[in-house]
Amino acid sequence: MKETFNIDKEKHFSEWYSEIVAKAELADLRYNIKGFVVFMPWSAQIIEILYSLFEKELQSKGHLPSFFPALISEENFKKEAQHVKGFSPDVFWVTKVGETEIEKLALRPTSETAFYQMYNLWIRSYKDLPFKLYQRANIWRYETRATRPFIRSREFYWIETHNAFATKEEAEAQVQEDIKTTDKIMHQKLGIPFLPLKRPEWDKFAGAVYTIGSDSLLPDGRLIQQPSTHFLGQGFSKVFDVKFKDKDGQEKLVWITCYGPAMSRIVASIISMHGDNSGLVLPFIVSPIQIIIVPIYDAKSKKVVLEYAEKIKKDLEPLRVKIDDTEKKPGEKFYFWEMKGVPLRIEIGNMEIKNKQLTLFLRDERKKIKISEKNLSSEIQEQGRKLDERLKEKADKWFEKSIVDAESLEDIEEAIKNKKIARCNFCSTESAGERCSAIIEKELAADVRGSRGDKQEQPKGKCLVCGKKANVVVYVGKSY
Amino acid sequence: MKETFNIDKEKHFSEWYSEIVAKAELADLRYNIKGFVVFMPWSAQIIEILYSLFEKELQSKGHLPSFFPALISEENFKKEAQHVKGFSPDVFWVTKVGETEIEKLALRPTSETAFYQMYNLWIRSYKDLPFKLYQRANIWRYETRATRPFIRSREFYWIETHNAFATKEEAEAQVQEDIKTTDKIMHQKLGIPFLPLKRPEWDKFAGAVYTIGSDSLLPDGRLIQQPSTHFLGQGFSKVFDVKFKDKDGQEKLVWITCYGPAMSRIVASIISMHGDNSGLVLPFIVSPIQIIIVPIYDAKSKKVVLEYAEKIKKDLEPLRVKIDDTEKKPGEKFYFWEMKGVPLRIEIGNMEIKNKQLTLFLRDERKKIKISEKNLSSEIQEQGRKLDERLKEKADKWFEKSIVDAESLEDIEEAIKNKKIARCNFCSTESAGERCSAIIEKELAADVRGSRGDKQEQPKGKCLVCGKKANVVVYVGKSY
Known part of the structure; x- marks a missing residue:
């Protein structure tokens, strides 16, 4: 690295994003199929860690893993009318094997129609319920909007859970549990605040009764949807005939929910939310390298310093720690690992060895502190925890200030101009409100993203578009 | 479970295999696309554990994770002549999006032609080498032979590594390292012995200079290929123009190897190798539940016994442990978890609590022993380790006896009849030997699987088919 990374993230977010994706070697966009990218080791490792966070959490909540085929028959895919519509x-169709035409098969854009035909075979009695499976999988959708690495592409890496219940109440409780799962991992652990928003009727998942998306904000004022959870009601269980014999001896349709956290999309928020003008800032919990050790030596001290660095590395394992013993100058190493977002750096030279005191660099504050060699591992874990806490607090503060009340279209316009989200009183998120939403979209290029999905907010007065009685508080913002 | 599992595995292996796959809920074959199955939680969890064993091992050997698109352009796919041939x-082609025809895209049957176009962009200098990436991925191949869950299907779950080197020697050393990786995980840890066999010229990977497969034996005397490693030479680097500037300033083509352990296939060997007439026997290291606790109580003792069971469970964590507190009778629980292959069972009743001695059932020997409550976790880990060691020893002994020397076609016939592998002197595994191989295939329905890939075996005398001088020792068996 001769050059150092230095782009004003706030002023030139789009350029900053593209540059850091390339410089930090997160993804390569030169793969020769449009909308498909290669995830390079630095982001692939982050994605693997995200998978393990989500899988552990889901398992603790009673979901079990499974693997369903990536191909879905046309017959299945067409069963649920809204879903197929x-x-x-966006569906990629497989129509040939070798030179031979076959009955066309859908490359899964999502797997409801693969899972529920099997639920039909597996679920028999109330004793089988709740029935909660998930799979780690990639899915494919032919996005027509501009693709952007991690934010939107034609292939993405997610988990999908599919859950069947005996009652509506249990199913809706699952939807609320999903919001808590998103909060626990994405917000509490990774420091990415979000609004759980119940989508308007015209913007819900195809085939759902309702959808609760998790909207995060990017620094350019655009909202991206993070993990969303769907209450599917009994629509799919009806068409796939998923019934169970209840305690009362009656055959009943199950109630279904599904939930889809996309690892690659979360990486977009990690990059955007925490990064700064010097590059990435990765939370300690998710960084492929949590501590980079930079030994500083001359010809005379090289052996002693490197040996000491090895000892420190051993002390820190199983934390993810690496010694940069390349031929580069210390300053170059500093810039390189700062740009890559490694949260903690330990510098070791003669002075540190003599004083049994290490120099610790905190990536988020770009500040050096001295720490004792004693209890090193627990001290470093504590510093990592504190760093993640600071990232979260900073993000929360910013996010809170980014939500403003709007009482008119002008207020919304002003909010959008300032890269914020407008909260406003609105006539309806049922189909009656679609006209008002269309006006906002047309005049301000902004979207009604929905109302709080985790709690009730009381509307006051009139809809700021049509002037009729407001029945709902909605959040309006620019969508990615 | 009213019924108990009881099929003579040795006599009726095929029936045994199908039944245990269904009864233990490993896979469901009723998915409505031929050749595609659903992996249910019990096998999905095993597959996840296998992935983590392989990924950890590969990372320790300098391979980094990455994710490449599942779709490959026709142009790329056709670049290497042998490969495309x-x-x-077997290739599934995507030709449509929605209702629109697109330029056809291959659903990857393997990813050489995806990886190496990027290696062309990424590798510049000898300093970039060795360059070792892997990805966890599924792949699709239209198998025309009969499919069988885990053994052969049209979609499978694997890891593929793709490695570029400056010299032929380093590349070939990687191939040998891959054999050691297979040995370390599949043989040492999972107790599945195999022969690393260099495939004959006519049976190598399409596009490779040579292939070393790992042949394991099923109880019915059929060989299945486990992880194989390929020395690709410079064929792919030539067509994808993957060059580096060497120390001497010259531009040179890289040498490439790839390696492909398939998790789903390894599950087939675990099922077949260790299972017995009562069902599955899973190695401790890979079982989703390592210890099942069965509490034995009456109405009076229920509370005390269950509390004690909870305490034991806590003591054993983070081992994978579960209490079966369902309403079934103890005997039913025993049969159920034996059939599922759980390696260790702890029985807890009044007597055990009183004596502070637990009853431990060893699934492989179907034997009960008493163990003290003291140092429980380390004792159980030791018992698990020993169980895995016993499984391996038993498998090794059987495998060793399954390889017999053959000096004539009649000897091979006899070996095959006895479900064994024949070792014989053979003219050549280069193209000159293809005629002799074809005779064996035609007359005995057996295949020349290759010669040792990890060491040199000295041939003696003449080829047992054509009578010409023997140049190689080969292994002949029935293929799956």
Whole structure:
């Protein structure tokens, strides 16, 4: 690295994003199929860690892993009318094997229609319920909007859970539990605040009764949807005939929910939320290298310093720690690992060895502190925890200030101009409100993203578009 | 479970295999696309553990994770002549999006032609080498032979490594390292012995200079290929123009190897190798539940016994432990978890609590022993380790006896009849030997699987088919 990374993230976010994706070697966009990218080791390792966070959490909540085929028959795919209508234009179809035409098969854009035909076979009695599976999988959708690495592409890496219940109440409780799972991992652990928003009727998942998306904000004022959870009601269980014999001896349809956290999308928020003008800032919990050790030596001290660095590395394992013993100058190493977002750096030279005191660099504050060699591992874990806490607090403060009340279209316009989210009183998120939403979209290029999905907010007065009685508080913002 | 599992595995292996896959809920074959199955939680969890064993091992050997698209352009796919010839008939092609025809895209049957176009962009100098990436991925091949869950299907779950080197020697050393990786995990840890066999010229990976497969034996005397490693030479680097500037300033083509352990296939060997007439026997290291606790109580003792069971469970964590507190009778629980292959069972009743001595059932020997409550976790880990060691020893002994020397076609016939592998002197595994191989295949329905890939075996005398001078020792067996 001769050059150092230095782009004003706030002023030139889009450029900053593209540059850091390339410089930190997160993804390569030069793969020769449009909308498909290669995830390089630095982001692949982050994605693997995200998978393990989510899988552990889901397992603790009673979901079990499974693997379903990536191909879905056309017959299955067409069973649920709204679903097929919503997804059809985006589906990649397999129509040939070798030179031979076959009955066309959908490359899964999502797996409801793969899972529920099996639920039909597996679920028999109330004793089988709740029935909660998940799979780690990639899915494919032909996005027509501009693709952007991690934010939107035609292939993405997610987990999908599919859950069947005996009652509506249990199913809706699962939806609320999903919001808590998103909060626990994405917000509490990774420091990415979000609004759980119940989507308007015209923007819900194709085939759902309702959808609760998790909207995070990017620094350019655009909202991206993070893990969303869907209450599917009994629509799919009806068409796939997923019934169980209840305690009362009656055959009943199950109630279904599904939930889809996309690892690659979360990486977009990690990059955007925490990064600064010097590059990435990765939370300690998710960084592929948590501590980079930079030994500083001359020809005379090289052996002693490197040996000492090895000892420190051993002390810190199983934390993810690496010694940079390349031929580069210390300053170059500093810049390189700062740009890559490694949260903690330990510098070791003669002075540190003599004083049994290490120099610790905190990536988020770009500040050096001295720490004792004693209890090193627990001290470093504590510093990592504190760093993640600071990232979260900073993000929370910013996010809180980014939500402003709007009482008119002008207020919304002002909010959008200032890269914020507008909260406003609105007539309806049922189909009656679609006209008002269309006006906002047309005049301000902004979207009604929905109302709080985790709690009730009391509307006051009138809809700021049509002036009719407000029935709902909605959040309006620019979508990615 | 009213019924108990009881099929003579040795006599009726095929029936045994199908039944245990269904009864233990490993896979469901009723998915409505031929050749595609659903992996249910019990096998999905095993597959996840296998992935983590392989990923950890590969990372320790300097391979880094990455994710490449599942779709490959026709142009890329066709670049290497042998490769396209070998794979073309099996490729699933995506030709449509929604209702629109697109330029056809291959659903990857393997990813050489995805990786190496990027290696062309990424590798510049000898300093970039060795360059070792892997990805966890599924792949699709239209198998025309009969499919069988885990053994052969049209979608499978694997890891593929792709490695570039400056010299032929380093590349070939990687191939040998891959054999050691297979040995370390599949043989040492999972107790599945195998022969690393260099495939004959006519049976190598399409596009490779040579292939070393790992042949394991199923109880019915059929060989299945486990992880194989390929020395690709410079064929792919030539067509994808993957060059580096060497120390001497010259531009040179890299040498490439790849390696492909398939998790789903390894599950087939675990099922087949260790299972017995009562069902699965899972190695401790890979079982989703390592210890099942069965509490034995009456109405009076229920509370005390369950509390004690909870305490034991806590003591054993983070081992994978579960209490079966369902309403079934103890005997039913025993049969159920034996059939599922859980390696260790702890029985807890009044007597055990009083004596502070637990009853431990060893699944492989179907034997009960008493163990003290003291140092429980380390004792159980030791018992688990020993169980895995016993499984391996038993398998090794059987495998060793399954390899017999053959000096004539009649000897091979006899070996095959006895479900064994024949070792014989053979003219050549280069193209000159293909005729003799074809005779064996035609007359005995057996295949020349290759010669040792990890060491040199000295041939003696003449080829047992054509009578010409023997140049190689080969292994002949029935293929799956």
